[in-house]
Amino acid sequence: MKINQAEFVISNMEVEKCPAPDRAEYAFIGRSNVGKSSLINMLTNHKNLAKISGKPGKTQLINHFLINNEWYLVDLPGYGYAKVTHNMRNRFERFISDYMLTRPNLTNVFVLVDCRHKPQELDLDFMLFLGEHGVPFSIIFTKQDKLNKTQTRTFMKAYEKEMLQTWEEMPPYFVTSALTGSGRDEVLAYIEEINKTVDYSNPTL
Ligand code: GTP
Ligand code: MG
Numbered sequence: 001m002k003i004n005q006a007e008f009v010i011s012n013m014e015v016e017k018c019p020a021p022d023r024a025e026y027a028f029i030g031r032s033n034v035g036k037s038s039l040i041n042m043l044t045n046h047k048n049l050a051k052i053s054g055k056p057g058k059t060q061l062i063n064h065f066l067i068n069n070e071w072y073l074v075d076l077p078g079y080g081y082a083k084v085t086h087n088m089r090n091r092f093e094r095f096i097s098d099y100m101l102t103r104p105n106l107t108n109v110f111v112l113v114d115c116r117h118k119p120q121e122l123d124l125d126f127m128l129f130l131g132e133h134g135v136p137f138s139i140i141f142t143k144q145d146k147l148n149k150t151q152t153r154t155f156m157k158a159y160e161k162e163m164l165q166t167w168e169e170m171p172p173y174f175v176t177s178a179l180t181g182s183g184r185d186e187v188l189a190y191i192e193e194i195n196k197t198v199d200y201s202n203p204t205l
Pocket of ligand 1: 031032033034035036037038039051077078079142143144145146176177178179180
């Protein structure tokens with residue numbers, strides 16, 4: 001898929017204030033600092049569409065971007081960011097789960113996982129939560145440029161092994177780098193294929 005247009009629409013903290021659910025929507029989520037905003041910029045070919053930071057906790061709102069006037073891409077705050085206060089964390093979690101469970105046009109959730117770390121409980125739990133509620137998801141492994149080919153293969157094998165303890169099969173997954181652009185074509189082709197199968201333009205259907 002060619003990205004001809006990528007524009008910021010709205011940031012907010014309430015599901016009710018999200019844009020009308022009249023287009024397919026793809027959400028990007030994962031631990032703080034995993035590279036969500038960087039990946040979004042890489043996918044859309046924009047340097048600063050989503051804000052990037054060396055410090056975790058940069059993205060604190062639900063951010064809607066309209067792509068090719070056809071589908072929404074959503075940048076979400078990272079989960080598991082320890083430095084926000086306990087109260088803030090509950091607020092985050094509630095609003096993320098509200099969003100995941102009530103957004104009618106949520107087409108697919110991309111769960112981002114840093115390919116340098118062994119499987120983390122927080123990510124596995126989050127995927128279980130999505131699975132239990134029937135929310136379709138895929139995994140995007142990020143920062144692949146930090147590993148060589150052999151290390152990437154070893155990492156993937158270990159991750160798959162862990163996933164298969166709980167899941168019957170691996171969900172669709174992609175290995176990406178915001179630095180080199182690897183995985184970009186695959187992720188965009190995947191979104192393009194799904195877009196062909198969904199239609200949210202008439203909410204009464
Ligand atoms: P929050 O919004 O804080 O939850 O973080 P985020 O998941 O949006 O991460 P962000 O894109 O802000 O990136 C965090 C840090 O990781 C930044 O210093 C990025 O430059 C770096 N980073 C992101 N993606 C990559 C990548 O593919 N390769 C490398 N080497 N660094 C990356
Ligand atoms: Mg971010």
